[in-house]
Amino acid sequence: MATRDAITVTLIDDHPAVLAGMEYWYSTADPPIKVVASGATVQTAWAPPGDAAAVVVLDLQLGGRPPAYDDLRRLVDAGRQVIVYTMRDDEKTALTCMDLGAFTFLTKAEGEEHLTAATVAAAHDLPYTPPALAGAFGADTAPDRPNLSLREEEVLIEWFQCESKELVARKLGITPRTVNSYLDRVRIKYANVGREARTKANLVARAIQDGLIDVDDL
Template sequence: MAITVTVVDDHPAILAGIRAWYAEADPPIRVVAAGTSIKCAWTSPGDEADVVILDLNVEENPTVSYRATVRRLVDAGRKVIVYTMQDSEDVALTCLDLGVCGFLTKAEGNDHLVAATVAAARNQPYLPPALAGAMVANRHPQRPALSDRESEVLTLWFQCESKQLVADLLDITTRTVGTHLDRIRLKYANVGRPAATKAALLARAIQDGLVDVDDL
């Protein structure tokens, strides 16, 4: 079954390029809506695309922050991938903290956008090389102390599509997996670095050296 996507970008050439990349993708990715305004991301309930590809510079009203746009989409339950010219790690982490599934710069190219789209549709995190490299180079001093078991659960969760797969690999229950992940998130919140989503938690873990990019 094809993955469906809405693309929001203010450059027609970018829109055309993304359509062409998705047309050649495997598994199939179908663009069901595209435009230069955030309005094209809003459809009738039940008709939403699986993933929204969002440029951060599409608001018609310059007083509206990209944070408000991202938060509105995420709060509506949309799976958002930010695809932007901005390469700021602060902007990337802000978007991840707001709940996006992925953050890519337009310099990353088609392979990474396609891979990130597939990952988002499958509820998996995806971290492109440029952003991963920046995070590895910028270790954070406020690193929570995780137990060996918590680190093991965390790494496997990043590698798997579901908590059930982690539970099967470790011979524990999904409830126990969830308890470990809740405890990890609490530890991050306690040091002032909340990570509510899987993508945000992955970014934190890479920053802190808790997982290695090669492990993923």
């Protein structure tokens, strides 16, 4: 039985069978995850009750249109935790979605195990890197330096120069949760090139090494 603490999710996919399958997976999760809305257009995530879900699962291609990058960007800018769940499995698409601020990127071939685990992680602001995304990160850069997006660099540098993530959020016009998401992705990218940066001090050291900032800028 769902409780008041149940994770809530909105599903956006234009294939009824896929929606039915995801709803079944979530209903049999332990504990169950509550699907509050599902539909074939992104409007599902903006209208009640879909607008209140903790997590949005977004099919990247709806109605045969090109990838819905603009829809993804708007959801992320509104502070939503978005899991891209798509048939596309190329590295460029995965990295583009992550650069736009998706919580994580899943191919539909990765299925129930990774979708439910990613949803739980998204609801609790914990990073989650499924196999396809890990492979994309690994192919994204030279062995010793991650390829950070301009927005990731901006958030990182502002965080170095501010006292708190809340101040970073106010300065950049985003939410603290979005700040955390960007910083989590930076850490994941560093980990994937064998240069873990678990603390703020670690990240400062990496950024100085990579020429992103100068000691005098701190």
